Amino acid sequence: MHIPDGYLSPQTGGFFYLFMMPLWFAASKIVGKTLKARQVPYLAFSASFVFIIMMFNVPMPGGSTGHAVGGTLVAVLLGPWAAMIVITIALVIQALLFGDGGITAVGANCFNMAFILPFTGYYIYRLISLKSSRGSLRRALAAAAGAYFGILAAALFTGIEFGIQPILYHTADGKSLYCPYGLNVALPVMLLEHLLLFGWIEAIVTFLVIRYLQKEDPSLIL
Amino acid sequence: MKRHHLKNLFIEHSLKNVLDFFREAVFSEEIARSRGLLQLLSPKVKIIILVACLIMTVFARSVGFLLALYLVTILLALSSGINIIFFLKRVWFFIPIFTLFIAIPAVFMEGWHSAVLFVMRVTTCVSFAIVFTITTSHDRLIKSLRSVGLPPVFVDVLDMTQRYLFLFMKVFEEMHLSLKSRLVKDLGPKRSRRWIASRIAFLFRRSLKMSEDVYMAMLARGYAAKEKEC
Structure with missing residues (x-):
């Protein structure tokens, strides 16, 4: 999911930096208003926590292992704006x-994983959980569904970003200058691997962590 | 014994992640402290040059020009005292090899020029990023972001995250080592996943507790007063 340098055109990279700027500004205002001076340690430790989630290798059926991004989990625990930061x-x-x-590609990666992922995941979670109690199974399942569709939405946008490169940026004779695969290849590849593997890792990890917190300290769940 | 190692593979993979993290950090600090061309430059100047080089690379449209830029990265590595074998290994593993692999079908679809251009562009970008960041102390690199116009609060958070990440990594490593030392047979995928979820939840609660403790310590040292002065 992490897009390296050189996969996207500089125009695409620049566009996402510009797109993310007002969102980062809004997020810092919203989070700063509630946390005030507390925000520096709170955000720093939460960012370390996000970094660590990605270090856990999770065993999957079939013997493979993979890691979760934890975008929806963090949004359910901290709120989507703090999750974005x-x-x-x-x-x-x-x-x-x-x-x-x-x-x-930081702007594009943040758009996919810090904006699309936590916001999609969080609002699906809110939509499914409705007014159920913090300790209910419905909440944990809602978080799992949010995690699954959140990462799928992020993969969809990543696939679109890759897929539009040969359409928008090519030589005079039509040869691609950046990611060489169009939407017909990039989209199915990105979506399939997340539909079949990474989406499930995200959903299972999120579900189990929420279930654990429901037993230990439900007040931590939004 | 062999079976045990094969079965609880997730522990080995997670421990390898930590090992890679610490190795990367230690190597960077060692190279950043050695003598060389890039070590003479201030982190602020290096960030500006790095961004300029990356922009030049992503705008390049000829394989020849990208090859020349790639040679520049090798010359920079050599003149900065970086072992060239280490540098090439560090660059090519993993992104350029992965890019090379996915570019092979593009040779048949788009022609060799597009595929070579793609691989060369990605490799040159990765090389520039590595040669500049590996010759700069992580701590100084983060602090210098303030002088290139990033908001001070953002840089403060980055700085604190970077420092406490090492503590979290140590806790992460100890969790896995203690589990590994207690296991005599396969934990099984279900119990493994439950254990991972419980550790993630534990780390979350610990991060909240530590952030509160650090905030109190900051207040005790006059952090709020400093904010008011600003």
Whole structure:
């Protein structure tokens, strides 16, 4: 899901930086209003937590392992605006210090994983859980559904971003300059692997963590 | 014994992630402290040059020009005291190899020029990013973001995240090592997933508790007063 440098045109990368700027600004205003001076340690520790979620290798049926992004889980625990900031922080550290995801693609990666993923996941969670109690099974299932469709939505947008490159940016004789696969290849590849594998990892991890917290401390769930 | 290792593979994979994280951090610090061309530059200047190089690379449309830029990254690595074998390994594993793999079908669909252009562009970008970040102390790199116009609160959060990440990684490693030392047989996928979920939940609660403790410590040292002055 982390788009490296060189996969997207600079125009696409720039567009997503510009698109994310008002969202980051709005998120910092909303989070700053509730947390005030507390926001620096709160966001820093939450970002470390997001980073760590991605380090856990989860065994899957069939013997394979994979890792979750935790976008919906963090949105259910912190709210979608705080989730946007902490996932952005984790993505910037990954890109800048560990080469995971491109520096010119930070805007696009944040759009997919810090905006689309937590917001889709969170609102699906709210829609399904309605007014059920914090400790109910319905809430945990709602969070799992949110996680599954949240990562699927992020994969859909990533596929679109890859797929539009050969259409928009090509040489005079029609040869692609960036990601060489169009929507007919990029979309099915991105969606299938998330429909069949990564979506389930995201859903199972989110469900189990919420179930655990429901027993230990339900007040932590929004 | 062999069976046990094969079955609880998720522990080995997670521990490998931690090992890679610490190795990466230690190598970067070692190279950043050694003598070389890029180590002479301030982190602020390096960030500006890195962004300029990345923009130049993503705008490039000729394989020859990208090849020249790639050679520049190798020269920068050599003049900054980076072991060239280590540098090439670090660059090519994993993104360029993955890109090379996915570019093979593109040779038949789009022609070799598009495929080579794609692989060269990605490899050059990764090389620039690595040669500049590996020669800069992580701590100084984050702090210098303030001087290139990023909001101070954002840089403060990045700085604190970067520092406490090491603590979280240590806790993460200890969790896995303690589980590994207690296991005599396969944990099974269901129990493994439950264990992982419980550890994620534990880390979340711990992160909240620690953020509160650190906030109190910051207040005790006059953090709020400093904010008011600003």
